[in-house]
Amino acid sequence: MKTKIFKISMLFLAATALVFTSCSSDDNDPAPPPVQATCDDGIQNGDETGVDCGGSCTACPTPTTVLTGSINEDTELDASETYVLQGSLSVEAGATLTIPAGTTITAEVESGEETSTYIVVQKGGMIDIQGTASNPVILTSANGQPGDWGGLVIAGDATTTEGVDAEAEVGGIIYGGTNDADNSGSIDYLIINYAGAQINSESQYNGLTLYAVGSGTTISNVAILNGTDDGVEFFGGTVSASNFYLENNEDDAIDWTEGWNGTLTNAYVVHTAGFSTVVEADGANENPSLVNLTAVSTVGGTALQFKKESGATITGLSLSGYDTSVLMSDNGPLANVQIEGADANPNLSYVGAPTVDIELFGWVNSAIVIEESQLSGSLTTDLTLDPSVDYFLQGSFSVEAGATLTIPAGTRIVADVESGEETSTYIVVQKGGMIDIQGTAANPVVMTSSNEQPGDWGGLVIAGDATTTEGVDAEAEVGGIIYGGTNDADNSGSIDYLIINYAGAQINSESQYNGLTLYAVGSGTTISNVAILNGTDDGVEFFGGTVSASNFYLENNEDDAIDWTEGWNGTLTNAYVLHTAGFSTVVEADGANENPSLVNLTAVSTVGGTALQFKKESGATITGLSLSGYDTSVLMSDNGPLANVQIDGATADPAETYENVATVNINDFAWATGNAEAQSATLTGSLSTTLTLDPSITYFLNQSFSVEDGATLNIPAGTTIIADVEGGNETNTYIVVQKGGTINVQGTAANPVVMTSSNETPGDWGGLVIAGKATTTEGVDAEAEVGGIIYGGTEDDDNSGSIEYLIINYAGAQINSESQYNGLTLYAVGSGTTIDNVAILNGTDDGVEFFGGTVSASNFYLENNEDDAIDWTEGWNGTLTNAYVLHTAGFSTVVEADGANENPSLVNLTAVSTVGGTALQFKKESGATITGLSLTGYDTSVLMSDNGPLANVQIEGATADPAETYNAAATVDVAAFSWATN
Known part of the structure; x- marks a missing residue:
């Protein structure tokens, strides 16, 4: 094995071999075996034509080079060699490290040495990574575990809010200067894996760390995977970068601080394991730019987090799967973060079609597959969607006769709509087509829009073959859709656990799409557990047909929550309607009356309005009606017969409010609302x-x-x-x-x-x-x-x-x-009434x-009620035991009593004032028997306003004496009311 070690300078160490041979004098001995070539002993032997690999040897081992120490002169690695990083490798000022395409450097780290194992390009040094798409440069670890080593660190001479010659939190690295055009080299097609070594409880290395790197440096096509801290972090500097792929870095994918003000273009972030954020920005805002940022999470989490005064200008943002889109952790101004030309809005999810094509990073060869798909045009054969894929609806998507669209639980379809295209963006199941939505309470199917604005798109439309007063093969007001026939048992499929959001696109001044539109849908179709939210027209509208449905939640649909016409005669069971914004009605019915049924309808409004509106001859049979907060309960707009509307077994009565106890529990729809605001109900009426x-x-x-x-x-x-x-x-x-x-x-x-x-x-x-x-x-x-x-x-x-x-x-x-x-x-x-443990705070009377x-009562805490803490009149004669009164703001009295004296009792009354005032005031003939009185801080203890007899007021067994302060020790411990004051 040949080993090279970079340490100060390059040294080559070779082993010397001693060869022992012997010969036999026995000529009859068998011939010795041929000498075998030994390709690493420094001797020509066997069939070698030269020494070892300098000759004809073909079984040459791959050279291994250990990288450690410092590089002080220009050095180029060899892609055919194996490089092992042991400890730190520092490219010093004046030196350039060149890494050709296809080179792999593997960090071999002993336990405990993770934080001292990294590559650093010092201020004044340069690196030239020359990877290609087919042969990227790879920096990885032998153990293959996140946090194995410290990644690649580059220190530059550009500006940072830390000033000139700042010292990094790791390795004593010096960075920062005044040369914003500083050049630390170039990086192209680089993969960094398993970095993020833990320095201490507050600090870790990143995959790629850029300290005050200048704009003369070029960085493109970088993949950073499986780090325990950030993928890339910019500490100030002016460098820009492009084409970044960041997968499962456990803290932040992209991080900056110290006033970085470059641009990152075309970044794709993937989170499929626990993590912190897509972006974390901290400190002063030098307004860096992110151009085309696509981030996908399968584990929720936060996308963009800004701390202190940090900010950015972001264009081409696409987020998918995050719980929180924008978080301003330190109440910094949202205006510092501009997204698509407007102030960042934490209420928007910024879901939308990807702005960066995942195929751009095919060269990374990640094991994680991120698929995206567009729905558009016509479906003529059966199709089952994939719940792991984000589907983007562009234009109309039509399920044709004979085809079935199956949508499994957890699937998300996002209408990605350009302005002006709202009315041409919808899903339609044509007459003879079928849809099978297989959501669950834990994983409903979601149909929404990227802009997240009411009226963004046309919702879901189903056309069936059942009867309608419009006849056979009627044409819908939208899309030229044909519907209606003679088969009342027609089956257009099934829907279970579906959320439709932001539909209701405006067709013209008279017509809009609904969230769910049902044209002559037959009774063979099953529809249950549907939530329709934030539409600009109706939640659900039935155009004739015989279909029944159940378990509907309809929130803030601006026209009608439930609408029907053309003779619908099915049943809707268990519907909950919530209106907290301007709207028209809970129900609007129009046309011929085929007497449909509503069973258990609960509707709540915080904005008044009309509940049930019937036009022409329309009507219904309604049981289990509960209305709350509406100005008008029943309106017959065209003087149709009220008898057509039967409510709980009687003819509808507009004089009735129908303010009954809710017949549908809003908690049944927690699967759809998923937020505290929706876990609410309204109390009003009787x-x-x-x-x-x-x-x-x-x-x-x-x-x-x-x-x-x-x-x-x-x-x-x-x-x-x-x-x-x-x-x-x-x-x-x-x-x-x-x-x-x-x-x-x-x-x-x-x-x-x-x-x-x-x-x-x-x-x-x-x-x-x-x-x-x-x-x-x-x-x-x-x-x-x-x-x-x-x-x-x-x-x-x-x-x-x-x-x-x-x-x-x-x-x-x-x-x-x-x-x-x-x-x-x-x-x-x-x-007979019992009243105990009551706290009354901050009242104006x-x-x-x-x-x-x-009635008697006990254990009362009364704080800063502006008139009297305790008041009685009209001859009350009960007992109040253990009352504590606190006055720290302007007020009238502790006790005010008026009128006839039935001699009520106060047992243990402690009152404290920091603002003076009167304690006990008695008017006319009123009085009381008081024991355990403790007053602190009052100007007047007892006041008989109408010269009533003081003897009516007995305090501690004696007639009240205005000259007494009654400042005995407290008889009631304020700590007893910690349940109300904490």
Whole structure:
């Protein structure tokens, strides 16, 4: 074996062989065997015509050269030799290392030596990598494990925010200067594998590390694979690069810092294993450019991450499979990142057709195969798509008669639409064709658009052979599609677990595509578990036909969620409609009435609007209807007979709100929504039966929600209710338990129930109101100052339910100049009601107010309620035990009592103020018995506003004395309310 060692200079070490021979004097001995050629002993022997491989030897070993130490003069490697890297190899200033096409350098690393094994081109040195597509240069490791070695490092003389002669985090490498045109050589067709050695817990080597490398350097056609840190990292500098393939580098594929301002053109990133990001940028923004960046992930993750003030200009971006597209980690300005000429938008996925052709990197010979495919034109034979492939829809794709398109679970089809091509971009299953969508809850089939804008494309259209009032072979308003026949049992295939997003392309002023359009589709077709989101026209529209469908989720389709015409007479079962943006209706029906059925239809609106609209003679039979938040429940636009619309067994009544408990659970569609916003429901209208909320759902309160006489509202631990209030609607937004109704708040210290507001501003909403049947000085069936609420009776032991561990925040909406809502308002609530562990915070009026009644309560925490923390009137005579009041902002009082004195009790009341003020205020004849009183920081302890008798107020067994400060030690420990304050 011949070995060359590069160390300071090139030395050749050869072995010297000693050959021992003997001869026999016995002439009768057999002839000795012929001498065999020995091709590495330095002697001419056997049939050699010269010494070893300098002669005729053909069994010559491949020379192995160890690379280590420093190169101080120009050196060219030999592609026919085997090179082993042991330790670091440093190309010094003034020297050039030339690596011809086909050369392989293998890092042979002992355990623990990974970080000292790398190739570095020092500042002033040069490297010339001369690979070709057929013979790339390869830098790899013998162990074949990520993180085996430190990769290739180049230090240049260009600018960096670290200044001149900065020192790198590894190897004491010096870099950086003032020569932005600095030339460190050239790289073409290079593969770097298994780099990323771990320096310490914060630092690793990269595959290719570029320290202040200048624009005179040329870098093209580089593949960096299987690193434990970044693929390529730019530390400042001005170098540009092109044609990069980056596969499964565990931290970032592309990283820069220190003000790099070059351009990277045509980069393809693949993530099929755990990783961090496609791009990570940090530090000052010198506005580098990325031109044509395509990244594909099969494992989710983050695509583009920018830290501090970093940014870039990116054109030709295509991301596929990432959970997060853009992340500004340090709240840097999104405007620093320009993508396709606009500020980066984290709400966009930037999914789209690849801008870099994977075939450009065929020379890498990666074992990972990334396929992409376009759908366009006509399908005349059966085709099964591949869920591992990204499909891009360009123009229309038509499944012709006799053909079947099968779409397995997890397949993604993206409409890649140029402006002006929206109406010609759709999928159509022609009459006689079939589609088989095989999604699952875990892996639905997704049809979406690259622009992610409503109206981007035409959705999915199916034409069948069933009956329609348009007759046989009718022509659709789009695409010249022919539909309709006489076979009501026609089968156009099956759909299960399908998401359609951003459809509804505008055809003309009168017509648009829908998400799912069904032309005369027959009952042999099965359609279930479909979500249609963000369309500019209808979610689903039935043009005649007999098909039935089930489990539909329809969110923010701008015209109608569900539409039918031409005599559809199937059934839609379990549909949930959500409107949180401008729209038309939940249902629009037009034309002849073939009496289709809707079974379990729940629709929620936060923006008002019309629910059910019927035109001409249309109608339906609807059971299980629940509407919430709509201005109009039923509208007969053309004076058609209301009797055509049967709702829950009776003729439709526009005077009814149909605000019933939801008949369809939104959680059934978590497979389609996949986000916290969609895991929500709206509370509004009236509850006439028993309803138990789901703590996994966020509930939005839109205007009032009334628990009626005989109804029960159960709120489990951990439930959150958010008052989502438009300006001007504050006083209309509250929860009320009517006289005879029941509420059970079932919070715990670990999981309290929370009632708050979306704006998080005091006075946002009206809080929780409970009306009971106990006595009040207002008599029987008194009317409250708000909402026409009726309260009061003769049942002092009346039971309105129970409250345990409840937080109420931001209540106190202003009714008029004299009246406001409170956090918790108790109208004639009886002693059978239990109220314990309640925190009321940041209200603009009182924390809790008792209007008569006999209810007792305990463990109240009241912080910064701007009028009174505790208020009573109308002869309340219960007991409040263990209350802690905190005032750190402007307010009125700890206690305000008014009216007749029924002598209620306060047991252990601790109040602390940092802003002075009055503690206990009594008006008219009111009074109380108070024990365990502790006041701190108040200017006035007791105020009798109307000269009522002080004897009505007994404190610690004696008549109240305004001259006393009552500043005893706290009788209630604020730590007991950590469940509400942490």
